[in-house]
Amino acid sequence: MSRPATCSRREFLAFASLFGWLPFFRPGHVSLAGVRFRIVRSGRSKRRYLWIHGNEETARGLLLRHMQAHDGTAFFIESPTRNVPFEGGQIDPNRMFSRAGAEINLKSLNPDWPPERIAHALDLLDRGRPKLIAALFPPAGGLLVALHNNSEDYSVAHEEPLSDAGSLRDREHPHAFFLCTDPADFKILSESPYNVVLQQHAPQPDDGSLSRLAAARGVRYVNLESRLGNRDRQEDMLAWLEWHLP
Numbered sequence: 001m002s003r004p005a006t007c008s009r010r011e012f013l014a015f016a017s018l019f020g021w022l023p024f025f026r027p028g029h030v031s032l033a034g035v036r037f038r039i040v041r042s043g044r045s046k047r048r049y050l051w052i053h054g055n056e057e058t059a060r061g062l063l064l065r066h067m068q069a070h071d072g073t074a075f076f077i078e079s080p081t082r083n084v085p086f087e088g089g090q091i092d093p094n095r096m097f098s099r100a101g102a103e104i105n106l107k108s109l110n111p112d113w114p115p116e117r118i119a120h121a122l123d124l125l126d127r128g129r130p131k132l133i134a135a136l137f138p139p140a141g142g143l144l145v146a147l148h149n150n151s152e153d154y155s156v157a158h159e160e161p162l163s164d165a166g167s168l169r170d171r172e173h174p175h176a177f178f179l180c181t182d183p184a185d186f187k188i189l190s191e192s193p194y195n196v197v198l199q200q201h202a203p204q205p206d207d208g209s210l211s212r213l214a215a216a217r218g219v220r221y222v223n224l225e226s227r228l229g230n231r232d233r234q235e236d237m238l239a240w241l242e243w244h245l246p
């Protein structure tokens with residue numbers, strides 16, 4: 001037996017529309033071709049945060065805690081692994097922000113897919129991408145911060161040759177660094193005691209990562225990288241960023 005409703009959904013929506021919006025009606029997820037992100041909102045702010053690789057647990061825990069004390073909107077990938085299930089195969093969610101980058105990634109992760117299956121998957125991504133990008137990118141003047149963790153095979157040494165500028169004040173810890181797209185942000189971050197590189201002009205080839213797209217679109221974007229497990233350093237760097245960047 002169903003409980004009697006005190007007011008219909010239609011009445012409730014009419015009521016809600018009188019107030020412009022209600023938090024209750026804001027979506028809790030955004031997705032692209034089945035790749036889902038949970039949205040966590042706190043207050044009103046132009047800050048956006050992203051955790052996109054499901055195996056980078058240090059960054060996830062830090063961002064969850066950060067959102068308890070800071071205003072902004074955070075997006076958490078719904079996956080326990082770096083690569084996520086996609087159309088019966090898999091994809092790296094930080095390689096799907098351009099068709100060219102996604103094509104390279106899909107071919108490498110799904111070597112048995114014939115060309116027409118790759119093309120179909122790329123078309124699917126092309127159709128859904130604008131909606132996801134509109135959700136992830138901040139409003140004009142806002143900042144998007146993506147938190148990542150790395151291990152032995154990736155450090156600032158890989159990004160330095162691709163960058164427009166760099167300030168490596170902590171070469172002892174090459175796994176901890178900022179990668180930013182905005183020259184004004186770079187100027188401020190380069191006054192920190194941490195490593196920072198600027199990639200204002202999306203380096204080629206386009207690997208389909210969000211930093212490349214942000215650079216191409218002139219969006220203020222900062223990647224905050226630290227070694228997996230090194231939460232203290234990532235927390236210090238995030239605090240420095242929050243305190244100093246507008």
Ligand SMILES: [Zn+2]
Nearest residue numbers: 053056148149
């Ligand atoms: Zn990552």
